[in-house]
Amino acid sequence: MRLVAFSIALALAAGAFGQQKPETPRDTGSDLLWKQLESRVEETASRLDGVMGVAILDLTDGRILLRNADRVFPAASSIKLAILMELYRQDQEARAGAKGKAKLDDIYTFDPKDLVEDSQIMAGLTAGMTRITNRDLAQFMVAVSDNAAANILYDRVGKDNVNAMLHSLRLSKTMLRRKMMDIAAARRGDENIATPQEMVRLLESIHKEKALNKQSTAELIKQLSTLKQSYIPRALPENVQVANKPGELDAVRNDSGIVYAQNRPFAVSVMTAYDRDEKAAEHAISEVALEAFLLRDAGQDLSVRAYTSTGRADEMN
Numbered sequence: 360m361r362l363v364a365f366s367i368a369l370a371l372a373a374g375a376f377g378q379q380k381p382e383t384p385r386d387t388g389s390d391l392l393w394k395q396l397e398s399r400v401e402e403t404a405s406r407l408d409g410v411m412g413v414a415i416l417d418l419t420d421g422r423i424l425l426r427n428a429d430r431v432f433p434a435a436s437s438i439k440l441a442i443l444m445e446l447y448r449q450d451q452e453a454r455a456g457a458k459g460k461a462k463l464d465d466i467y468t469f470d471p472k473d474l475v476e477d478s479q480i481m482a483g484l485t486a487g488m489t490r491i492t493n494r495d496l497a498q499f500m501v502a503v504s505d506n507a508a509a510n511i512l513y514d515r516v517g518k519d520n521v522n523a524m525l526h527s528l529r530l531s532k533t534m535l536r537r538k539m540m541d542i543a544a545a546r547r548g549d550e551n552i553a554t555p556q557e558m559v560r561l562l563e564s565i566h567k568e569k570a571l572n573k574q575s576t577a578e579l580i581k582q583l584s585t586l587k588q589s590y591i592p593r594a595l596p597e598n599v600q601v602a603n604k605p606g607e608l609d610a611v612r613n614d615s616g617i618v619y620a621q622n623r624p625f626a627v628s629v630m631t632a633y634d635r636d637e638k639a640a641e642h643a644i645s646e647v648a649l650e651a652f653l654l655r656d657a658g659q660d661l662s663v664r665a666y667t668s669t670g671r672a673d674e675m676n
Contacts, residue, residue: 389422392654397424399650407643409610409634414555415651416626418566418617428556431532432630435606436504437615438535438551440561443497443579443604444570445516445524450493451575461515463494463578475540478507494582501604502585506539513538528564530557558615558628562602566617566624580617590614590644591627595652612640618648620655627651 396415404411404426412427449460469484469491480499484491493515499508513521513535521535533553537544563569568576583602591614592601603616615628629647634640 393422393424396650396654397426400424400426400647403643403646403650407631407634407640408636409640410632411640411643412555412628412630413647414559414626414628415647416559416563417655418563418624418626419622423556423559425556428628429532429554431552431554432613432632433606433608433611434533434551434553434630435608435611435613436506436509436539437553437558437604437606437613437630438533439500439504439509439606440558440583440604440615441521441525441533441535442509442512442516443501443583444561444565445521446493446497446512447571447575447579448524449516449520451571461493461512463492463497465493465515466490467493467496467511473507473511475506475510475538477540478505479503480505481507497582498585501582502587504587504605510538510540524570525557525561528561528570530561533557533561553615553630555615555628555630558630559626562615562617562626562628566626583616589616590629590641591616591618591648593641593645594649599652607637610634610637612637612644614644614648618652618655620652623655625651625655 400413400415404413410427410430412430412432413424414426414428415424417423446461446463450463453460453462467490469481469486469489471486474482480503493512496508496512499505500512518535525533534551536549536551541549565571565576565579571579580602583604584600587605589601589603589605590612591603591605592599595601595618600619601616602619603614605612605614607613611632612634613628613630615626615630617624617626627648629644631640631643
């Protein structure tokens with residue numbers, strides 16, 4: 360069972376639209392590629408019978424494309440990325456000697472009372488006997504988006520701690536408000552929410568080790584890169600690493616992640632709502648991710664050709 364669509368209207372808020380202008384002049388070749396990407400993203404969004412927000416952040420030079428990127432959307436299961444981040448942050452603090460923090464190796468003994476709908480993996484465990492770690496729960500949460508696993512971690516890391524972590528990163532519109540499958544909370548308007556721009560900023564903080572040390576960052580990215588049913592990698596070459604977390608509700612599809620394009624990784628978040636055709640929304644997310652990936656490939660090709668002709672490797676970056 361998925362949450363009903365009426366919660367979407369309570370979660371959406373007005374936002375900004377447009378392309379952030381770089382403060383310093385850029386080279387003509389790169390500018391042209393970004394304009395092409397902006398045009399193609401707009402074409403994709405215009406075909407969707409719904410509302411789409413997009414943020415694409417180049418993790419090498421900081422250039423960003425924004426479309427409805429400050430609009431608040433229902434986060435759906437993408438909010439589990441914030442829970443994962445807080446788990447790793449607390450584990451890092453525990454390793455440094457802090458008390459009362461959740462650790463990746465803490466043990467959980469399966470209790471059927473923790474089950475909620477859409478928890479197929481957890482439902483197959485043996486009551487009172489299966490003992491797994493928080494790391495295992497996080498794997499269930501990432502790989503198959505198990506809601507029971509997410510709710511157990513929600514309790515163990517604490518909702519307020521998750522939101523405090525987000526605020527410490529200056530992410531004020533992304534909020535964890537309720538457990539997974541809490542329909543009563545959703546009806547009250549307590550939806551988990553995010554914006555595309557804040558999701559890519561969260562991913563940037565992970566990639567650049569702003570919130571976690573090198574070891575914890577590497578472990579989190581490895582877990583987040585687990586192959587899963589999602590939209591960002593769907594049209595990409597199979598050998599491209601993608602660290603992402605998708606989400607879905609009735610009439611809502613979104614996905615946020617880091618695409619490790621060769622030498623030019625980028626963060627991308629595409630969030631949609633009021634989708635009349637959910638499959639079309641899924642395809643639109645894949646299309647945006649592919650266009651961004653092709654831009655990175657083209658930009659790399661420009662860089663190589665510029666180096667060959669001028670001897671300056673940064674001429675076209």
